Amino acid sequence: MSTTRSAEATSASARSPRRSPSRRSGVRGREAAAGWLFISPMIVILGLFLVVPVLMAAWVSVSDWTGRGSPLSSTVGFVGGENYSRLLADGGLATQDFGTAVRNNAWYVFLVVPLQTALSLFLAVMVNRKVLRGRGAFRTAFYFPSVTSSVAITVLFLFLFSASGAVNKGLSYLSITGPNWFADARGVVHVLLGALGVQSGPAALTGNGFLGITWWSWISGPSVAMSVFIIMAVFTTSGTFMLLFIAALQQISGDVEEAALMDGTSAWQRFWYVTVPMLRPTLFTVITLGLIGCWQVFDQIYTGTQGGPAKTTLTPAYLSYQSSFEQQQWGRGAAIAFVLFAIIVVLTIIQRLILRERDTVPRRKRFIHPIRTGESGAVPGAGAQR
Amino acid sequence: MRRTARSTTLTALIAGGALALTACGGGSSFDDDEPAGTAEPGTGDGTGASLTLLIGSSGDAETDAVNAAVAAWSEQSGIAASVNVASDLNQELAQGFAAASPPDVFYASTDQLAGWVANGSLHPYASELASADDFYPSLQENFTVDGEFYCAPKDFSTLALVINEDAWTEAGLTEADVPTDWDSLRSAAEALTTGDQVGLAFGPEYQRVGTFMAQAGGGLVSEDGTEAIADSPENIEALTFVQSMLTDGIAAFPSDIDTGWGGEAFGSGRAAMTIEGNWITGALRNDFPDVSYLVAPLPAGPAGQGTLQFTNCWGIAADSSNQEAAIDLVEFLTATEQQAEFAEAFGVMPSVESAGDDFRSTFPEQAAFLDSAEFAVGMPTVQGASDVIADFNGQIEGLRTADVEAMLQSVQTNMQAVLDSAG
Known part of the structure; x- marks a missing residue:
């Protein structure tokens, strides 16, 4: 499941060099190509072994594929949410x-x-x-x-x-x-x-x-x-x-x-x-x-x-x-x-x-409490610290 | 600019790190399984001249015997064939079918059959075999779907009552006391139950307990295969009888007496009788060679004798590029002499009646298993039945305290749903 996160992270990294040539032209443009070149193995590997299988599995989950031949062949039908509703x-x-x-x-x-x-x-x-x-x-x-x-x-x-x-x-x-x-x-x-x-x-x-x-x-x-x-x-x-x-x-x-x-x-x-x-x-x-x-x-x-x-x-x-x-x-x-x-x-x-x-410390946490007693108010020593 | 480069590297690092974490933290190991079936590349598909076999072997004896038989056929026919042993047969076959490059010939079990027939993976060839009529009729029935006899039964086994002779004589029982009906089974089990020995042990599953249902005249699916009969009074009677034996302490499941299966319970002396198939003879020979035992057909219930049978067949893939050679190979492997050889090598029972006499003379002590073929019933083969049985087995584990009627009612509902959807 975290695989999807990594896939997103990669595509994010793929995007950032593409934006740069639009702002900077000339010699910088070639860096984009180099960037693509360097990350292409990762994109190919992730695409081939993660994204494509995940998409295929998504298709199988809404199809009536029986396990013979490719799930993408014409004999496999779309059954909508039937598998999900069965489940x-x-x-x-x-x-x-x-x-x-x-x-x-x-x-x-x-x-x-x-x-x-x-x-x-x-x-x-x-x-x-x-x-x-x-x-x-x-x-x-x-x-x-x-x-x-x-x-x-x-x-x-x-x-x-x-x-x-x-x-x-x-x-x-x-x-x-x-x-x-x-x-x-x-x-x-x-x-x-x-x-x-x-x-x-x-x-x-x-x-x-x-x-x-x-x-x-x-x-x-x-x-x-x-x-x-x-x-x-x-x-x-x-x-x-x-x-x-x-x-x-x-x-x-x-x-x-x-x-x-x-x-x-x-x-x-x-x-x-x-x-x-x-x-x-x-x-x-x-x-x-x-x-x-x-x-x-x-x-x-x-x-x-x-x-x-x-x-x-x-x-x-x-x-x-x-x-x-x-x-x-x-x-x-x-x-x-x-x-x-x-x-x-x-x-x-x-x-x-x-x-x-949280950017701000919640009010009840601003003082040292022995334990989180919540709204009891009668925390010993709280007054003294104030 | 330097910033961009750095953040790109950082993102890439994070991505790589996340990937690495997925690899170690996730714990999903689907991709770790190296299929043994693909261990030998370059054989099988493409040329059409050679065959591949995928078998789920019980051990070296079986592997060697199949290898030897296939080599003999190769020599005779001039067609190369290689045998691969699967560690997880169903998974490896599924991969083959999905990739449209399945092994040409493989072991197919009764509970997988319906699914493979439904998706067209199997080539129905068995009626073309010259020896088709020689297979036991009940086995033919097991591999027949919609009137089509799909694949040749490889071998089969039935369940019988295995009795520890020493415990038997110690309890003062004689040959005349060998159980013939439920009452005599109960009294024998009572006599055999001592401090650290229980009279009868069998696995908590339909594949054992179902014998009592068969003896009572019950079952899971009606004879014509259209209706579930799990909640019939016959089944209730059978399970109530089993339950009473369990609660009286004269019968037990193997796990209750520290053992893994009936054969171990029997061999270790924790149980004096067990209900098992003829594979127990090999297990006893290897693990408990000192135990002397006799095998008797299971006792008759209210509706007469009954037992369960299990079998596999030689499946031939519809996608096989050389079906003719594959059929020829199966013909060779199921021939009377070859089956007799398999029986000798790893103790299976031949699936053809013509090899029966040979088996009886080679293994006289196992005759009861073969005799049981007469009244044996197979497992339901409708697609999805194995799920229902798996669920039933889960409930049988709690049979000692279970509400038998409610239990069978749930099986009835599930089985009927499966039959309706297979319709």
């Missing part, structure tokens, strides 16, 4: 599958993105401390899962979390009987509710639904099997994002910290009101990349569970692959990809709105 409005198996996949992936994103961001920030702050001995070793250790192939890690996790695997062995020493992780389709929220005695949802939730599955299923939480993938994603990606945070932390000069120290701030205040705001651009990058990566989760599912148990690890990306290659529903597969694209774009925009830099 989103029809209520049949296609809608149910898509709803299930979105449900699973939404929980995955909802848990992975905050956890990996918090953990990577925590690790970055920890290994950035000058007093820490052997920082290099820690950095390498934390970064290591990121450079390992995700297939290898998935296979490792399949072993670790098998019914009689190391994790359950470890739990058994604590007298806990671990679940059969990768075969357990129960939703975590449902399990917790079940422990509180709620076995089935109220009629308002079980009777109505969205995308072919009931609201009660929507709130089921990630299945136990999906939870393993969540743990795995946090484990593998936090190292990468730690690296981004370390780079950003090293950009913050020591005098800022010292100035805050002189103002009599506590360590927590320095972190929360000085460091974190200065990391905002990096935070934006990390969350955006996290969102995109999480919505596109595919390889772990493909090598690990193939969507099972009971479809609770099905994700839109895997469903798209499955619909196209296994079930010959190419239009539906392409439509899933575009709906997924829309989901990612919308979420990124929302996140951008939330995290955008």
